[in-house]
Amino acid sequence: MKNVLLPGLLSAVLLMACSSDTELTPNEAVYGQTMKSTALQAENKLNPYDSIGRNYREFLSEYQNTGYNPTTFSGVSTAIATIMGSKAVAIDNNEQALFSTSINLPSSTLTSVLANSTLSQGAKDYLTTFVDDFATLRQQPFASAYTEIVNFENTITNSIALTTNDQGVLFTVTSLARYSLDHSCCEDTDWETSVGNIVAATSGALTDSNKAMQYLLISRIAQHENITF
Template identity: 30%
Template structure:
């Protein structure tokens, strides 16, 4: 499994790196791998990702929600709880305001996450290259979910270096991809810590992150949480 993931990462890195940036990206991979091995498995942080804060907020709010032992099952009730918790998080309040949630879209994610993810990315305004890059990353996330977190962490930060160094992606495309990858990285860490065993089976949170990231980082966090919590509830 480890060798397979490494091979898939190489393919992913090439798809997200252009000819002009490839040499610098490979150099960055080596430096980041060497520097991060000491911390891999200890925490999910990657300060090289400018949108890392989205992942941190995601886990902080998820902790707060699960600690409340709420029994709500409906989209509107869970959304209201997330809104209440969000008001107490200073990091989230420092981000641009998140957009109102379309409950029908969230339910669609819960019902058919893979199909919705494909449609969300295909219908976005992003370039073909950035769409392919994000799609391939999200496909690999399902494999990382079943591997050790150390390997997943190394793979994700290498991917993020490739995206950051890609000269063909616009600043907005990088923001969308790196926000989605940050939430994925932190979510996988949360699952690895076994803070909530059902959370590791949830695909909805990653799809919600992508959908929300098309608007802004705060929206990525709230939609990821809502879709993830609802998806987890359906497995209980």
């Protein structure tokens, strides 16, 4: 994986050198393997958005343990809205169409979503690299994938070219990716996370972190339940 992910990151860094008029002081903390217990082996406390991934896992576990059995997209959306409470928003037909293209055409959907976003070009390059490499990450042992994602987060936090909004979106996506890849979450291999699920989460993250979490839950659960979008 290192040969796939790191060159892309280096290219993104070069592209970002002059990409933003808004600079921020980088967090001096260096990302690393942080307090990974058996229960929270996906945790990286140095990601300021780590709680988004943790909350996602808690909501997913609640779904699994409550006995929901939706047979339609509307049923999935309703179940997630019930579980998430005030953190959830209503899903309209356009969003349902977005889920469909995210799953079936993840690459072109990501390109379109990022093109219409307000992210800096550097942040778009980072997200494109990360999502492209997710197909490889999901095939690795979790410990290896965890290390690669944390290294990616380290690069993000040390960049002086990314805006606060850029970092928020990136950290949200990487947090959700880490927790969704943790095998202790879902021993049933039918619960594997697809590239399309991460594209959906990325689309939601462009609005806010709660929508990213909601989009990932809906996308992943609908796919697991074999529900056609």
